[in-house]
Amino acid sequence: MNPRDLLAGLIAIDSVNPDLVPGGNGEKDIADFCTTWFQRNGFEVHRLERRPGRPSIVAVKKGTGGGRSLMLNGHLDTVGLAGYAGDPLEPRTEDGRMHGRGTFDMKGGIAAMMVAAARATERPLRGDVIVACVADEEHGSTGTAEVLESFTADAAIVTEPSHLEVTLAHKGFVWFEVEVEGRAAHGSRPELGVDAIAKAGHFLVALEQLQEDLANGPRHHLLGTGTVHASLITGGEEASTYPASCRITLERRTVPGESPQQTHQELQTVLDHLTATIPDFRATLTRGLARDPFEADPDAEIVRTLVANLDAEPVIRAEPFWTDCALLDRAGIPCLLFGVDGAGAHAATEYVDLASLDRLTDVLTGTITAFCDQDGGQGLPRSRGDESRA
Missing domain, CATH: 3.40.630.10 (Zn peptidases)
Structure with missing residues (x-):
């Protein structure tokens, strides 16, 4: 053989x-x-x-x-x-x-x-x-x-x-979707519209900060730290319309000791802060496939x-x-x-x-x-x- x-x-x-x-x-x-x-x-x-x-x-x-x-x-x-x-x-x-x-x-x-x-x-x-x-x-x-x-x-x-x-050892992962809500309106009527894509930009900046915080946080002796990144983004319908929604798919890579529930709460905290501090910011977080480290x-x-x-x-x-x-x-x-x-x-x-x-x-x-x-x-x-x- x-x-x-x-x-x-x-x-x-x-x-x-x-x-x-x-x-x-x-x-x-x-x-x-x-x-x-x-x-x-x-x-x-x-x-x-x-x-x-x-x-x-x-x-x-x-x-x-x-x-x-x-x-x-x-x-x-x-x-x-x-x-x-x-x-x-x-x-x-x-x-x-x-x-x-x-x-x-x-x-x-x-x-x-x-x-x-x-x-x-x-x-x-x-x-x-x-x-x-x-x-x-x-x-x-x-x-x-x-x-x-x-x-x-x-x-x-x-x-x-x-x-x-x-x-x-190896890392795990959790997939999430964040849907940022806007309000559709004609492009000439900014007083009626809420630009979901622009609002999503605040979340992307916060996501980049979360990744930096993770990189500077506690390390696993073999795997280092967990990571997070945006994978996909979709939103809008046409050039002359304020987008009613913007959807971001992201991945959170986890190390031993990090759970899907913990990472969910971590992202929800980010969104709650944006909701409280950014005018007209509204978003929902949905957890998808999760695999343990x-x-x-x-x-x-x-x-x-x-x-x-x-x-x-x-x-x-x-x-x-x-x-x-x-x-x-x-x-x-x-x-x-x-x-x-x-x-x-x-x-x-x-x-x-x-x-x-x-x-x-x-x-x-x-x-x-x-x-x-x-x-x-x-x-x-x-x-x-x-x-x-x-």
């Missing part, structure tokens, strides 16, 4: 997330490919597909009993193919690198965890090995959320790219087991972006992130360093073997709900 050959097969399959790119192929074809591969390698395969055409695959090798269970997690979906330099679905190897959409983010991690799980279970282990190849991480993470309704484990490793560095326990057994399988002093890092680690952690599954080296996530050129792919596969194989043959654990933790799913 060669992770390089498996990765080439995965890259050749279009798995663009249709929530990001309307009409995207989704995960159905790559899920079929993974199902066949797992079945050929003796895994029990479950297909979870609450959203038609958006399946996640969970492959299980049951242990003999008495050991710890481990889940390996990675996402099958990719961002779009448009704008890629070259053929994004043609795996091209050059100078020790494999190029193609998803090589780095994150089909390299998928290939490594699949091969590692198969290698580690060539002889029976005491604990269960669970490999979750999930849908939709690039948009809403509905795949991992669905998996966690039916499966659990004593620990997990997410194989998002980390340059072979041990990632123990993540922080692993550096002394967790899965962290210590993986570090013990490295051949060098570990580099501990954190990521500014969000991953499914937060969902696993919230479900009570200790986890960390560890993946390949390379570059070009979401970019016009994307590649994985093939030596790092081999190294990741070896580290995961040793970690699975060591962790799942330890005493304790939940025995048969693979299912929280209906065990007949397949």
Whole structure:
């Protein structure tokens, strides 16, 4: 079993997330490919597909009993193919690198965890090995959320790219919409109109001040501070009319210790101050999608087991972006992130360093073997709900 050959097969399959790119192929074809591969390698395969055409695959090798269970997690979906330099679905190897959409983010991690799980279970282990190849991480993470309704484990490793560095924290995010209210009137009648766009300018200035305050505030030891920025702004109808409304979409990136409720109140305080001090300022705040930040326990057994399988002093890092680690952690599954080296996530050129792919596969194989043959654990933790799913 060669992770390089498996990765080439995965890259050749279009798995663009249709929530990001309307009409995207989704995960159905790559899920079929993974199902066949797992079945050929003796895994029990479950297909979870609450959203038609958006399946996640969970492959299980049951242990003999008495050991710890481990889940390996990675996402099958990719961002779009448009704008890629070259053929994004043609795996091209050059100078020790494999190029193609998803090589780095994150089909390299998928290939490594699949091969590692198969290698580690060539002889029976005491604990269960669970490999979750999930849908939709690039948009809403509905795949991992669905998996966690039916499966659990004593620990997990997410194989998002980390340059072979041990990632123990990442930021969360909260999306908000602020709608600033104006009053429509003909452009020649300023005494009747209220310019919602101009009023929104006061909020944008206050938002910039909030970002400065955050940057100068308390810092997380790995992640630094939270951030806030305006992402989208829309308003007005025509040149000769005072705009009745102006809508601003913004994102607040959070660090451990910051909650969606806290960030909501933070922004509401800003708006309340503007309402009290700026004539005719009125606005409503609506909270959208929120994802928690993540922080692993550096002394967790899965962290210590993986570090013990490295051949060098570990580099501990954190990521500014969000991953499914937060969902696993919230479900009570200790986890960390560890993946390949390379570059070009979401970019016009994307590649994985093939030596790092081999190294990741070896580290995961040793970690699975060591962790799942330890005493304790939940025995048969693979299912929280209906065990007949397949």
